[in-house]
Amino acid sequence: MLADGASQPEAPSHEPRSALSVAAADGPMAPEAFTALTQRIMAVMNTVIDGKEESVRLALTVLLAGGHLLLEDVPGVGKTLLAKTLARTLDCSVNRIQFTPDLLPSDITGVSIFNQSSQTFEFRPGAIFANIVIGDEINRASAKTQSALLESMAEHQVSVDGTTYTLHEPFMVVATQNPIEMAGTYPLPEAQRDRFMARISMGYPDPEAELAMLESHQSASPLDAVSPVASVAQVKAMIATVSGIHVAPAVRSYIVALGQATRTSPELRLGASPRALLQLMRAGKAAAALSGRGFVLPDDIRALAEPVLAHRLLVERSAASRGATPASVVADILDAVAVPGQPDRRPGAFGFGGRGQATGAAAGPVGSNGVPAAAPGSNGSGRPGRDGRPGKEARSN
């Protein structure tokens, strides 16, 4: 079961990061082992969280895509439980931060303390130094504290007193928040929301699931019975597998077409950023891998479009007054954008060949829009692609 060369969870390294040091890249996992392992993870998680298979699957998708997850819903629907379950199934370090208005940035990143005996400043790592960081009720902290999380999420590193410390790999922030209408909250700024790969609204369970929940949770929490099923090395190998998933030009042009549509939609004040499209593609690769497929389908992109895009979009006030929500706008866009590869049979495209969507030409500006360089190791961008050439998404234009 264990991949070759699997190592036990590393102790948190507090060493200053050396230039260009990349986390050890384990080889990708065999497809069969990948499928078996992911199914076991999901099975274990589903014993704790009743009736939320989709949310569980999405959380795992985000983990394998190397992204961060934002769980948003009213209190008490199991946001924190999902985060904790995901952490427990993986044999890796977990830290939990309860965000409060008086939480300081140094509580997250760590602080240098003067050691009397050695007469030096010693770095005491903060809660961020773990494989999985559960940020509970993230919108209750002040903007300053929230922004302390920013650097670490985007770049997988922390800078304290001019020294940069590398975070653990894999690294994933699972943040929960209550809807911003609730009292005593600071809404997440757009920049920070953009750093989360996906947002899940858990929603209430259906009556059967709720009955089962009352049954299973009446004495002890089933969470206690969960034992880890995957090691850190295995997770790394799974992430490597995901990065080798093939994304056809047609699927890429579909993603770009969706992004263009959000930017030109009259109902939106803010469309999807290039980073959003990049994360959509990575999430799509993870979803394809979870389905046991070696390539991404437009179906993966469609299924992920709402969780990945909706929380980044700002709806025009006029449209919002008519009842439009980011989710509804995304649904409309999905219904309008032609899938490349499907024969285009709209007026003006007659003939029995049908030509594909011409939106592929829009790929040009994306690269020059300043997509931030992917953090080293955040996914397999430096690894060879499946055909021996550099991964396609790593090719610069």
Next chain:
Amino acid sequence: MTGTLHAPPAHDGGAPAPHKSARRLLGTPATGPARWVMALAIFAAVMAASLGLGGVVRNLSWLVQAAVVVGGTLLVPALLRRWPALSPFAPVGALAGWFMSLTLVFFPGTAILGVIPTPATVGAALDMAANASNVVMANVAPVPSTVSMHFMFSAGLGFAALLIDTLAITVSMPAASALGLILILLPSALTTANGVGPAAFVGAAAGYLLILGCARWYAPNGKLRTDTPKVASGILAKGAALGAAVVLLMTLATQAMPGFRDGLYPQGSQLAGAGEGGTLDPMLSLGDDLRSQSGRITLRYLSTARQAPYMRMTTLENFSGKVWEPSPLPKGLSQDLTSLSPAAGPAPDVPLETVQTKVTVPGVGDPWLPAPLSASSVDQLPGEWWWNPSTQTIKSTNATTAGKSYLVTSRMPALTQDVLNAATAPPRSELDPVFSQLPKDVPSVVAKTADTVTAGASTPYEKAMAIQDYLRSGEFSYSLSTPVVEGYDGSGMAVLADFLKEKSGYCVHFSAAMAVMAREVGIPSRIAVGYTQGVRENGLDVEGAGGELWRGYEVTGRDAHAWPELYFEGLGWVPFEPTPSRGAVPDYALDAGATAQIPEPNPTGNSAAPTNAATTAAATTAPAAAAAEELGVDIMLGLKRAVLALLVLGVLLLPAFVRWLARRTRLATIRGSWRPIGRRQPATTPAWQELTDTAIDYGVPYSPALTPAMQADAVAAHLGSTRPPGLDVILLATEQALYGGEEPLDPGEREDLAEAVEQLVARFRTSATPWRRFCARYVPASLFLFLRR
């Protein structure tokens, strides 16, 4: 920068040139195969347009020679364009090619090496052209298929090819190449009653589109475009479809529009060449003239005769050869028209009746002068006119009757049955033997019929009457259209045999039959061509100086006529009227039992009340004629309708055919037995294209925004109950091909895929209602999607 999302290669702008392999095969890298394709396109256009000349000449034997000339004319410039520096001189090359190929085909003997013209070649060509010009002047369409006509056609087509080549490539005005094609279509449009005909029209239009389509390879400077035209491959297909639709529509519209091709003004389908007037050509194009039912006034005349005579123009007496033609003018004719005497006229003791006729020709004229038989003098006629006493015709070599007004005095013997019966003497020896000769190829049926008919007759007159009675009997019917045999128009012995078998025809056949049968029984004969007396117009009547009444008549194109004239020794030439329902039978030629009344021809307007005989004659002959005409018209109309129905049916079946063809093509593509041409990288797989098209045909909602998997779910939901296994085979193969970037399928998988598609199509068919099935087959929605919204 990472994360650049590349456009799929299908949409890359200037990807590989579409004709790479063909280019390597055919041409230099600088010019490519374009010059050959273009030359072929022009060749095809010219030859297709030349199909229209089929109506101008009698057969298509010239087509091969013309093809060689056109090909030669196009070959030389195409060769020259291999070197871009020489391409401005391509027209010169085309000219050389034109000369050389004409030389090769028509005058190889006079030329060096068979192709290089010498002065002798030029002389021969000029002779040939003069000859052709004579043929053209002497004939109307269809002209006989002679070598000189072949030369004319070949030269003309070669010149058109030269013109098109220069316009389309050197001058880079491909749209103007229509000029050359119109030049080709003009002769038939101007000279034949049927116009250009659908084949040539469609051919010329298709050729024109072909030229336009191929011309986009050339830059405005006449050189080949260096950059591959950045036109999506669909443009050509769309253009061709649009052009074909327009051509088809025009063809159908002219067929379907009532009165466009027939009716009172059938000129819609042709260019009106003759203007007002319209002439009767001596050649027996009478059929065309009569069928055209032209109501144009050909001539007006005033006559002092009680029974107006027919207006003769020319005669046919030489019955040998495939085509009967007027004899050439003999030498030594007189231009003096004051005291005319026939070569074989009546004996001096026969009383003569003098008739004066004042003829006015309003419009376009003719070199033959319309005049009554036995003209003795013609006055007030300017120009050089020659009197031929042998045939009693008057012809000009340099003038026509157009706009002329002249006075003819004729002196006709007073003929009665008794006088004619008495004329039993054999023809005098001075009579030109051409009037009695019969060629060797007279069908035996003619002689047999003549013998049978004249069995009981003893005198020449009785024999002539027997023949006339036989032809006017109920056995024969007058019809302009039956039998519609190619070449039935006109004269000739073969036609005569046909006529005696079919027993249906028009004046040409009746008169020829009587003339030939008369010679068979020993009576000299000739066929006179001209007009019947026409329509009586009282409004034109004038009172002469001597108190006599000049009766006015109007003659139109539909009065064109041919009738036999028989020679009786001592009486001269006597006209007969074997054609039923046409003209008027002279009283001496009426049956002995019939009253010798004079029928007033076709009284109209405020004329005096017609005599009883005229009424009776009209009453008896008219219904038969009408029935005969109606029958002919019915058959023609039926044929036209059948053709129209076939065309409509073809158009209606066109979508089904296109859809069927698309399905076969895609299945063949899946199986790998067919490689689609033109499309650089298909947007989708043929299997998926076929599946979605079939789904659309059967009413499954389709949206390009759905992923293949969702579309497959929609198909499965439509088919109900169980999900067909073939569906997932197609879906997986499609996803693999479109998004998986996998290697191409191996033959076994291809076969499975093709079978899955076929099964699914069958499944759609079985699960649909009959109406839906019908719609899916004959009105496939997938073909008409572009019409929606």
